[in-house]
Amino acid sequence: MTLAQKTAQLVGLWAGARRDDNAAPMQDQLIADGMHVDEFAAHGLGQLTRHWGTTPIAVEAGTAELRRRQAALAERTGIRALVHEECLTGVLAWGATTYPTPLAWGAAFDPELTERLGRRIGDDLRALGVHQGLGPVLDVVRDARWGRVEECIAEDPFTVGVVGSAYVRGLESAGVVATLKHFAGYSGSRAGRNHAPVSVGPRELADVHLPPFERAIRAGARSVMNAYNDVDGVPAAGSADLLTGTLRDRWGFDGTVVADYFAVRFLETMHGVAADGEDAAVLALSAGIDVELPTGSDYLAPLVAAVESGRIDESLIDRALRRVLRQKLDLGLLGAAEPEGDPTVDLDSAANRALAREMADASIVLLQNDGVLPLDAGRTPRLAVVGPNADRFGAVFGCYSFVKHVLPRHPEVDPLIAAPTVAEALRGRWPGEVDVVEGCAVMDDDVSGIDAAVAAATAADVVVAVMGDDSGMFGRGTSGEGCDREDLSLPGVQEQLLHALVETGRPVVLVLLTGRPYALGAAADRCAAVVQAFFPGQEGGPAIVDALLGVTSPSGRLPVQMPRPGTPQPGSYLAPKLGSLTGVSSADPTPRHPFGHGLGYTTFVREGLSVAETRVAVDGVVEAEVTVRNAGDREGADVLQVYASDPAAQVVRPLRQLVAFRKVPLASGEAQTWRVSIPAAAFAFTGVAGHRIVEPGRIVLRVAADAADEGQAIEIDLIGDVQRVDVIADEPVWERRG
Incomplete structure (x- = not known):
């Protein structure tokens, strides 16, 4: 050549x-x-x-x-x-x-x-x-x-x-x-x-x-x-x-x-x-x-x-x-051309949409709930659906979707996909009255619509407030590539709208359609429930409505912690002792909701944590068992989360770090026992000499509801000489035992 x-x-x-x-x-x-x-x-x-x-x-x-x-x-x-x-x-x-x-x-x-x-x-x-x-x-x-x-x-x-x-x-x-x-x-x-x-x-x-x-x-x-x-x-x-x-x-x-x-x-x-x-x-x-x-x-x-x-x-x-x-x-790209591409392919098939719905259902996180959810038309027949993301087509899409990435340059073009909004999905499912009022836009500072939103809320039995982001690119949105934030308050005047809604005294269910976690303030504390959805795609509106109505039980967990107003940034649950709340700094990094947090419409009990051996070689495998039981009267899915702590290491380590997880669907009253095999290499870190090592010593394993939950803990001792680890640990292996 x-x-x-x-x-x-x-x-x-x-x-x-x-x-x-x-x-x-x-x-x-x-x-x-x-x-x-x-x-x-x-x-x-x-x-x-x-x-x-x-x-x-x-x-x-x-x-x-x-x-x-x-x-x-x-x-x-x-x-x-x-x-x-x-x-x-x-x-x-x-x-x-x-x-x-x-x-x-x-x-x-x-x-x-x-x-x-x-x-x-x-x-x-x-x-x-x-x-x-x-x-x-x-x-x-x-x-x-x-x-x-x-x-x-x-x-x-x-x-x-x-x-x-x-x-x-x-x-x-x-x-x-x-x-x-x-x-x-x-x-x-x-x-x-x-x-x-x-x-x-x-x-x-x-x-x-x-x-x-x-x-x-x-x-x-x-x-x-x-x-x-x-x-x-x-x-x-x-x-x-x-x-x-x-x-x-x-x-x-x-x-x-x-x-x-x-x-x-x-x-x-x-x-x-x-x-x-x-x-x-x-x-x-x-x-x-x-x-x-x-x-x-x-x-x-x-x-x-x-x-x-x-x-x-x-x-x-x-x-x-x-x-x-x-x-x-x-890839077969050398030699004579073979015709590639199927001109008849259906890019929005029923199977595609079903999978999009399944992922949307699985990812919805219920952050708080005083019992107002699931919604009951017999008790609360009239709904006010309020907020800038309640009835806006683009509210469920991220910045690398065709709708947000390409179509803004072609506003005349039909997107060719259906994406029912939360308001549209509620209208189609709710037997009572549904009043829809925008209240404010996502980004601007116009408060002229808040009075109409308050009037609709006052006339309703329950308010569903749908707020959050408008994804875009390079400053043309509140989330997305090049759309960085100076702080983590809700964009525009949404906090003001939310405060006005809770002041009506009506139960407010806050639904967040966002691309990041936001620092929710006092108005959110007064909400009857808060639901988080991270740009759930074209099936997201119906998935959210099914969660609100109890057709599905929310099973998502926070993949990022949710801060409070004033929580120092950057922040992560992977904090060492001096990166958490201490008496030597007035800045409190404790989040509003920790990594891994999420509620549902049932209660899970995790019990019986045990290990096959309390002494494990530095190049061995830890085998742990735990039973999870659905103690409520509805089906649901728990996420078993296994965290490890290294109380004394040669370098500063996080207070705890996730080393295994498993999503477990359970019927009402059902219990399942799971064994997880975790390679000791999962506890490796970069030591003083700059190499990844497994160090002998005490490890605390904890099965918990989230990164802040005490859960159940058990100690093991890693024994042997310091083990250098050149290859990342295999993924844990889960096996159902009963």
Whole structure:
């Protein structure tokens, strides 16, 4: 292959699915006006960027266009392009089912369900001729003010790793390359600002940010995407230590590393560690980025110039090329063109919607309830449904949904999917009167609608107040990429509206549709019930109504703790002793609701915690048993949560950390006994010498309702010499015993 042919395989092209074949708007700097895609790809093409997720295009037309482009590439070079697409809330395509956000997957605490979700999304991607999905996001939530919290799974690295790995297995089982992002440390940005510098130490990076990626690579992920941030002054896109030393040399990863969009150029324009595009290309390729996305600004002419001038050896291009071609060979993209894509695929099938509903049901978290829920039309016949998210179509969608990511540029286009609002779903189910009043908008400071909302509340028996976020991109929303918050109060004048509603004396059920946890104040304390849903997708409205009416029993748990007003940020349940409430600081980090919190319409009793052996080798396995019983008169599902504490370690450790969880559905009165086998390596941490170790000594295991619950505790002793651990611990194995 010529040098031009080689570099052509290392770039993407963001041409979208435009009928005129012109470059997408963001590519104006890279392709002269009027340049044809075929001209850009004269020497070949590595990837087609977001063929489906750039503009609205029907399946039949999009499939025909994709086949034409791939056939032209095959005829010219014998190598077709790998097609990639976003897949955080489903396939980013016009009319495709929109599922709950990843934060809802975390709230569901159900890896098996998440794996089924990944498989279904993967099947639809392959039906569209897509080979690579840009997901899952494995950033561990560290600061709730960060706009991309909605794209994350949890604030706990174990939960992120287990649930994220399940999604990876689902995508990969469908033949789709899963892309782990953003590697690494992105969510640790200063003050929760997007792209901001990250100042974590090597131990926090190793014990919090990296483990989910290592676990997901073991689960079979074939691609990794770099993070935009720098870590202690070194941008991830130019970090050989991260992209080669950690990822490949230590973990043995042999897939491809792709650049987050424009990350190579950002080495010059945002980070200032490169003088120009050639500098940026040399730095990124040397560090280990194989493919420049979404475009070919720096890996084409600038990289060729660097080789010809002797600044970089061509062997580094060959290194990346081998990885790219090996993956294309596995995907069947070498040789004669095979028609890909099914022009008849139904992207919003009944099966898709059923799965979207199942995930929405499983992820709803009941935070508080004085007995008003489930709603009873016999006792409270008249409802007032109030709030900016009560009857707004976009309220249930995250920023990487087609509705929020693409359609704002096409306001005239029908979204092609149904997403009943909470108000619409209640109108269809409630036998009594339902008055709907907006009260205020999500973001602005207009209070003129509050009086009408108060009047409706006063005339009602129960008020359902639906509030929260409006997801968007780069400041065009209250949640989403680039929509970071200075504080965690509800946006706009929603707190004022909520205060006015509770002042009526009517029972208020607060329903939160958000992409992050908010710091609820005194008005929420006075609510009869509070329900949290993290952008539950197109089936979210009916799922919420079923939870309110008791058709389903809420079984979600908080994947992120919910702060109080004034709770210091950033915050995490993974706090050591001096990171929790102490007498040496007046700032109280105690959350309103802890990680793992969630109620239902029944009561669960966890009892009989025992271990097979109280002395376990540092390279052994802890076997614990516990019985969970549904002591109420309704069916429901509990989430068994097992936490570990290390009272005396060679470095500062969290007071407790989740090491196992299991969602357990139970009928009324039913009891189940479960055994969980937890490798001692699950208690590993990065020691003083900088290596991951299991240290002999006392470990306290606790089965609890959440991260703050005392629950049941039992002590074990790890025995033997300090054990160095080079591979992340296997996932715990759960076995039902009775």
